[in-house]
Amino acid sequence: MLLLIKFLIYHSETVELATFAGVLFLCWNIENLAAVTLNYKKWKHAFINAGFILTNLPIGLLFSILFAKCMQWTMHHHFGLIYSFHPFVHPVFSFMGSFMLLDLGEYVYHVLMHKNKRLWSFHIVHHSDRIVDISTMLREHPGENFIRLAFTLLWIFLTGTLFWVLIIRQIIQIFSTSLAHMNYTLPENVDRLFGWVFITPSLHQVHHHYQNPYTDSNYGDVLSIWDRLFGTFKRMPPEEGVIFGVDSYMKDNEEENNFKSVFKIPFIPFRKRNQLTQSDEVVGRNIFYESNELIS
Ligand SMILES: [Zn+2]
Numbered sequence: 001m002l003l004l005i006k007f008l009i010y011h012s013e014t015v016e017l018a019t020f021a022g023v024l025f026l027c028w029n030i031e032n033l034a035a036v037t038l039n040y041k042k043w044k045h046a047f048i049n050a051g052f053i054l055t056n057l058p059i060g061l062l063f064s065i066l067f068a069k070c071m072q073w074t075m076h077h078h079f080g081l082i083y084s085f086h087p088f089v090h091p092v093f094s095f096m097g098s099f100m101l102l103d104l105g106e107y108v109y110h111v112l113m114h115k116n117k118r119l120w121s122f123h124i125v126h127h128s129d130r131i132v133d134i135s136t137m138l139r140e141h142p143g144e145n146f147i148r149l150a151f152t153l154l155w156i157f158l159t160g161t162l163f164w165v166l167i168i169r170q171i172i173q174i175f176s177t178s179l180a181h182m183n184y185t186l187p188e189n190v191d192r193l194f195g196w197v198f199i200t201p202s203l204h205q206v207h208h209h210y211q212n213p214y215t216d217s218n219y220g221d222v223l224s225i226w227d228r229l230f231g232t233f234k235r236m237p238p239e240e241g242v243i244f245g246v247d248s249y250m251k252d253n254e255e256e257n258n259f260k261s262v263f264k265i266p267f268i269p270f271r272k273r274n275q276l277t278q279s280d281e282v283v284g285r286n287i288f289y290e291s292n293e294l295i296s
């Protein structure tokens with residue numbers, strides 16, 4: 001175990017990159033075999049979302065250096081919440097405590113992104129995807145990417161997260177985020193069982209529903225326990241199928257069919273949620289998809 005941790009510390013970036021590429025490849029191919037939504041242009045959709053890899057790469061590299069510096073400092077000064085109980089408990093419990101604190105941090109961050117108007121305008125980019133599949137997890141505006149990593153840096157500082165704990169969590173997070181965004185559903189009984197503790201594809205799909213109260217639910221990252229604890233856990237009634245998107249960004253095809261338009265969403269005049277008229281709601285999915293270039 002110690003050898004594995006040492007290996008992860010010394011090769012963290014390579015391991016994370018290899019895991020990311022491997023999981024992406026695997027999920028892409030599982031979707032090809034067992035996708036739920038089939039009638040869309042998968043490659044074109046993925047090409048738009050993949051553009052965010054390039055914009056977010058330098059930010060990710062900058063913060064990986066800042067994370068390492070921060071953790072060196074907290075370790076040297078024994079600063080942070082973890083250090084108040086770390087010497088008294090078994091490393092396994094210390095890891096579990098740190099892992100849960102990091103996951104709680106992601107939950108708090110996600111709630112803030114939905115509740116603050118300026119932050120929401122960046123987060124809309126992720127939610128504006130009208131088809132949720134494995135490439136949707138890449139669709140994060142660099143503005144949001146910067147805010148998320150800055151928040152994580154602050155959380156690492158306050159909690160005193162250890163380097164190896166952060167790496168293991170990030171690897172688990174790659175699996176969990178990929179699974180949550182897949183164009184795939186688990187068998188219902190399996191989904192319900194895992195959903196007691198983890199965010200499953202169907203739970204995250206509810207979060208991507210175009211209207212409230214569903215959009216403002218299931219904020220969890222890896223664990224669903226925070227949603228259950230803070231009353232934000234929701235399942236969609238079977239008679240109401242999920243429609244992906246955001247109610248205020250459903251009509252303009254330009255916004256979803258080229259990278260430049262999607263990138264500009266946070267900088268265009270803000271549109272309030274729940275602005276659809278009664279007739280818009282009645283026509284629902286069909287009219288939204290009618291002239292969408294992503295649909296074959
Ligand atoms: Zn969200």
Ligand SMILES: [Zn+2]
Binds near residue numbers: 126136181204208
């Ligand atoms: Zn998502």
